[in-house]
Amino acid sequence: MNGKVTAATLLVALGIIYGDIGTSPLYVLKAIAGDRPVTEMLIYGGVSCIFWTLTIQTTFKYIFLTLKADNHGEGGIFSLYALVRKYRKSLALPTILGATTLLADGIITPPISVASAVEGLTILPGLENLQTVPIVIVILSALFFFQRFGTYKVGRTFGPVMLLWFTMLSVLGGIQIIRHPDVLFALNPLFAINLLRHYPGGFWLLGAVFLATTGAEALYSDLGHCGRKNIRISWMFVKTCLMLNYTGQAAWIVQTGADSAMYGTNPFFGMMPSWFLIPGITIATLATIIASQAMISGSYTLINEAMNLNFWPRIKVKQPTNLKGQIYIPSVNNLLWFGCILMILYFRNSSHMEAAYGFSITITMLMTTLLLAHYLYYSLKWPAYLVGLILLLFSITESSFFIANVAKIKERWMFLIFELLIFITMYVWYYARKINNRFTHFTDLGKYASSLTELHEDVSIPKFSTHLIYLTKANRRHEIEEKIMRSIFSRNPKRADIYWFLHINRTVEPYTLSYDVSELVQDTVIKVNINIGFRIQPRAELYFKKIVRELISNRELNLHNRPDGSTRYNREPDFKFVVIEKFLSVENEFSLRDGILLNTYFLMKKWGLSDQKAFGLDKCDVVTEYVPLVYQPVNNIELKKENHHSQVSATRPYPSRIIEPTP
Amino acid sequence: MDRSRELLNKYISLVDKRIEVVLLKGEVIRGMITAFISSETGGGGTGILKWRIAEVEEASLLGTDPFGFDIGRTIDHKAIAEVRFMEDQTIMKFNDR
Known part of the structure; x- marks a missing residue:
């Protein structure tokens, strides 16, 4: 599929790689608005930040630059490491850190996406007090249960469903833009600068803005499934749909909520006509299930690559279908299921998860930037000043996101334990194996x-x-x-x-x-x-x-x-x-x-x-x-032979038993 | 530049495996190489980190004595100044003393 670009391959790409980034409109603007009074500075500034984040971080870094690092058609942090490890041995450490954080934050993708969609039901009359947690648990449990059968058959429906989803995003957003066309001025970067500089605590809003680009790493990880050209072309469509929706949500907020706070109202569902709520929520739920599926498959691939590059202990890997590259890892599946259920039980709703999501991905992105710089400099032979400029640009951008996300640590302390466990596993396995190899004769x-x-x-x-x-x-x-x-x-x-x-x-x-x-x-x-x-x-x-x-x-x-x-x-x-x-x-x-x-x-x-x-x-x-x-034998053993035993031991190895004569 | 592989390739090609290893500190070890430890650098550039050298008389097929203890001495490749090959009387120099 790598070389070809057809309507069918583009459709497949839509179904595989845009789950995470494509379902972000469900919660990003809601997180930016929060309970703050609705002002043009906040909403337009938020949309402007989203647009420029998707442009600099997703389009420029991942679509334009990182996709160049194509390891025989495959992408992802381990593939990138495999390309650059010969230039510097110490790159193993950033790779371990990047992969650890990618896996850890991946655990929150399914619950936050599915919960955001299912919570849309509470807008329906009579369902305001609906308990969404059990529904989310049932959906996620079913999703993890069916992993063992592979996604070969249902996978064919992913593309059309995501096409429907992106079309829905565009139409819903487009209607609001037509009603309030001034919102398009929000794309001016001055609104973003204004928000970050002058809005009280504006810089910390980057933590919410960043949620719009958390799925960017997945674009690169799925390079092998879709091919560079298909990703680049389909991204133009996806970004347009996303921006139409974000801008439409901004238009709806400004029109309906001026000078008042949103108080948890999700603008994504708010701008839907009431007759469309049920089909809208259904399509959103399907899209979030596909997003979760992409995260689960991505985690299997990541662990499988880690195992084969000696970063992870060997565990059982199954191939549920004959589809090339499709694998199922039971232990990872169980771990992810357990983690996701724990997340939803702990956080209860998507708003709480928004406050915890994204921190780790900033670390993954920083590590990818470091590896990418090595690739551009050593493999593509780009001039040092250009690589330095790129490194500087993304270091500043991603460090800003990282700092803004640090505030989330208090909401996500339990992730640190999970991350530490993954990190220790990778670190120990990789470095102990190196020691082990050093003592193999x-x-x-x-x-x-x-x-x-x-x-x-x-x-x-x-x-x-x-x-x-x-x-x-x-x-x-x-x-x-x-x-x-x-x-x-x-x-x-x-x-x-x-x-x-x-x-x-x-x-x-x-x-x-x-x-x-x-x-x-x-x-x-x-x-x-x-x-x-x-x-x-x-x-x-x-x-x-x-x-x-x-x-x-x-x-x-x-x-x-x-x-x-x-x-x-x-x-x-x-x-x-x-x-x-x-x-x-x-x-x-x-x-x-x-x-x-x-x-x-x-x-x-x-x-x-x-x-x-x-x-x-x-x-x-x-x-x-x-x-x-035996790596390091115990040294300096002085085993002294005692002289008074020497004669006996030289002639008789064992002491004689004296048998008393019977009287 | 790491020339440890060069030493190994030369050693493997020898019929008379007797060598003299001169260490940087001046000590001379006479014997045969019984084993070596490779570094794991990836990308195909694997060098030799350490050599185990045993005297010709004690060098056995398995590099151990009858009780399973390794025979000979293990020395770092970096500690070697030169290696003299008895077969062709050539010298391979590594580091200046």
Whole structure:
């Protein structure tokens, strides 16, 4: 879909990427107006701020600049990191921070959107005291429950529903603009400057204004689903619809509420004719469900990418449909469901959520800006002064939003706990793994070639397996982990017809799936390198068996007996994978940081998926061995031999038992 | 510039694996490389951080003694001044002493 632009692809783009940003009119102007007296300075200034935020932050930063950072068609903070990590190792930290905050604020998107729509029902006569919380809980619970079945079928309706939604936004807003055309002057940036400079506490209103652009990060995350051209073209339509609606709401507020306060009235529903309220609320609810769906799918993608780039422990990932890239992560689904329900129970209504929403996204945006600057400077070779100017512009804009949103912390303290947990998980997993890798000993595979051949031919040793396969981290032909060689040779040597060393190389390209083979000893010691994109599930056993089948059918692998190692009694292939699970040895002395990191890492490993499951290995084909990991052996042990025992221990290893003669 | 990979590639190609490692502090270690530890820099530029070197007589197939203890000494790549290869009598210099 990346290259093509058709009416159909544009419709799909509408359904996938504009959920969050597209449903913001439900609550942004309501949040700006709040209980403040309605004045032209406040309302026009608010609309002006929204317009210029959508222009600078969404259009210029995300649509024009960030979409350039296309990682083989994929976008999002991890894709951007994959593009720039080679230039600076320390970029892992802003990536972790950005992803953490994106996930954390994502938890509030479904409840705030759905609650805003459902609260529209309270405008209906007789429903003023309707309890909306149970309705929101039922809608969200159903949405999370149906995730396991995928969105392949219902997904086709998303585009048309969102088209209807944006059309509704335009028509409702357009009618109000026709009635009060002066409102168009609000697009003048002077109104925005005036609001921020002269309105009492005007600067802090940026916290509410920012809600209009919280979904901008999603535009970039969904690059892979829709393609750059489709996003850019559809954004022109979406921005027009959004601005028509925001301006229309402003016109309605100024006409109806001059010099009085709104007192919680939502201008979005307020400007609807009463006969249209029920269809309007229905369309709004559908749009918010689609917005929530986009957030949920985005969270799965984010965690999946984090896992494949070694930022997250391995957890179970399912593919509910055959649609490329569509995944379902049960644990993330449960966590999000729990978080969303907790949000709605805690905040009760959308107004309270508005006061808490947005803070984290400002951090995500600041981190994206930092990564983007590296991309523009190092990858696109833009001049330093230009990159510096861009960095300065967005640092000022986003820092202003950040400061204005800081006031929300007191409303969202529980998010800090959630964010801290996500941050710790990513930080520990990434940095402990780096320490772990630093203490993995490799050795020259070539020096074992003759020993492996001898073992393979030594019929006095019982055969362990026909195909003996080890997963190795060594990506070079002649390298292998020392522990693998110890597994083969020490204690009970493992005789096999063929020794395979399988390396899974996670590529920075999202959908790569290729392999190369090198034989160190012909038909006996073979190294296979499988390149798997960071969006693809590593099904090592499946891919490996396909490779062996291909090598045999191409006669590149010449086995003496049956090609798969079967006998005339047994036609089943004889593959045995050895998985070496590490555990932290007691014989370690760490610095405080390394000790905390490694102990937490191994604790997380216990909770996460085993290597066997993570690499898609069938249980019946796997032998798991456990090896202690000694990073920093306890030093300076002086074990003294006591002299008076020396003679006894030299001759008699154990003390003799004295048997008294029986009288 | 990190030339640790160059050392490894040269070492792998040797038939006579005996080497002499001269450290920056002047100490000379004679033996064979039994293992090494790679850095993880990403982007394909993985270098070697540490080398484990054992004397020729004690170097076993698995780099351990019969009780499973690692044999030899682990030294930082940065601590190496030069490596002398017995096979071709060449010297690879890394850092000035």
